[in-house]
Amino acid sequence: MNTSIKVLIVDDFATMRRILKNILKQLGFKNLLEADDGTTALDALEKNDIDLVISDWNMPKMTGLELLKSVRASKKYAKIPFLMVTAEAQKQNVIEAVQAGVSNYVVKPFTAEAISDKLKKILK
Amino acid sequence: MDVKLINPFINATLNVLETMAFIKVRPGKPYLKKDNVAKGDVTGVIGLTGVSNGTISITFQEKCILTIVSNMLGENMECLNEDIADAVGELTNMVSGQARKELEEVGRIFKAAIPSVIMGRSHTIAHYTNGPRIAIPFFTDDGDFTIEVCFER
Numbered sequence: 001m002n003t004s005i006k007v008l009i010v011d012d013f014a015t016m017r018r019i020l021k022n023i024l025k026q027l028g029f030k031n032l033l034e035a036d037d038g039t040t041a042l043d044a045l046e047k048n049d050i051d052l053v054i055s056d057w058n059m060p061k062m063t064g065l066e067l068l069k070s071v072r073a074s075k076k077y078a079k080i081p082f083l084m085v086t087a088e089a090q091k092q093n094v095i096e097a098v099q100a101g102v103s104n105y106v107v108k109p110f111t112a113e114a115i116s117d118k119l120k121k122i123l124k
Numbered sequence: 125m126d127v128k129l130i131n132p133f134i135n136a137t138l139n140v141l142e143t144m145a146f147i148k149v150r151p152g153k154p155y156l157k158k159d160n161v162a163k164g165d166v167t168g169v170i171g172l173t174g175v176s177n178g179t180i181s182i183t184f185q186e187k188c189i190l191t192i193v194s195n196m197l198g199e200n201m202e203c204l205n206e207d208i209a210d211a212v213g214e215l216t217n218m219v220s221g222q223a224r225k226e227l228e229e230v231g232r233i234f235k236a237a238i239p240s241v242i243m244g245r246s247h248t249i250a251h252y253t254n255g256p257r258i259a260i261p262f263f264t265d266d267g268d269f270t271i272e273v274c275f276e277r
Contacts, residue, residue: 012238013214015207018197019144058217058238087221087236090228107225108218109143 001123003028005051010034010041010067011085012059016108020054020085023112027119038062042070045077052123057086057093065100072101081122085110128230130154130258133180133271136222137262140215145195152261160250163259163270165189166204166243168216171252172224174234178275179251180223182216188267209241216241219271253277 007029011017017034024032033048035041037059044050053071057064064084072078081103086093089107097105104118134151141147164183171179184192186204193211194201201208216239224234242249251257251274260271 013210013217015193015196015211015214022198058236060238087218089221089225090233108221109140111143 001120006031006049007052008033008041008044008050010055012036023115027116038067041067052081054083054085057088065096068100068102083118083122130273132223132226133273134260135226136219139222140218145192147192147264150263154258154260157257157259157272160248162247162249165245166212167249168212168239168241170216170220170239171237172234175232176275178253181249181272182269184269185267188264188269191266204243209243213239213241
């Protein structure tokens, strides 16, 4: 797994961003950016060469699903790997995310191993 | 109050705290709560809509939430502050999500709002409906917390 890539972590809860950062650092990732909702995430994508997005779903101003759709509709980063990490675990949520082009999906609560496994699949 | 609405919240709580905070939690006996005073120092509240409308809240005693968040972050948290409030919001969010997943399996679909957090001794919890408040106490080695479930009649 290439851990030198630039990762954008998107969640309105700072606690969750910290937990994900800790896990990613343990896996060897060093290039980590944060955003607290979909709009600041889009801003970060415009200004940086991001290689992977890890995003929550339920956020104010712009949800993770809306962010995903915007990303997939863009010219610059349509193909960027996008991991949804969310408490939304109902079947319809997963279906909607897959239809919108999500790369993979992790339901909260999660273990570090679950995140690692999904990242290995996405970044193969 | 349908007991089938309560058990998913108990199961969700056990799962969330064991997975994210590595803490074993012991649920107590649910009871009907008559007042709106929180049984602790910080509360996360989240509104639910769907087959029924209501709210759930999770109220932590100070020592309990400091231990939980310390475990979640791998850092020693020493006092109630914005970091703790943020963590309570996320915990409430996760418990809601897991409970709603289990409720979906029995055909009850709910959507959740973004949680809000109240902090301070003797604060009150304003549930959105006038239904019965079912309180579920939980016990840990470092203090207790209480979930309240309140759905419209």
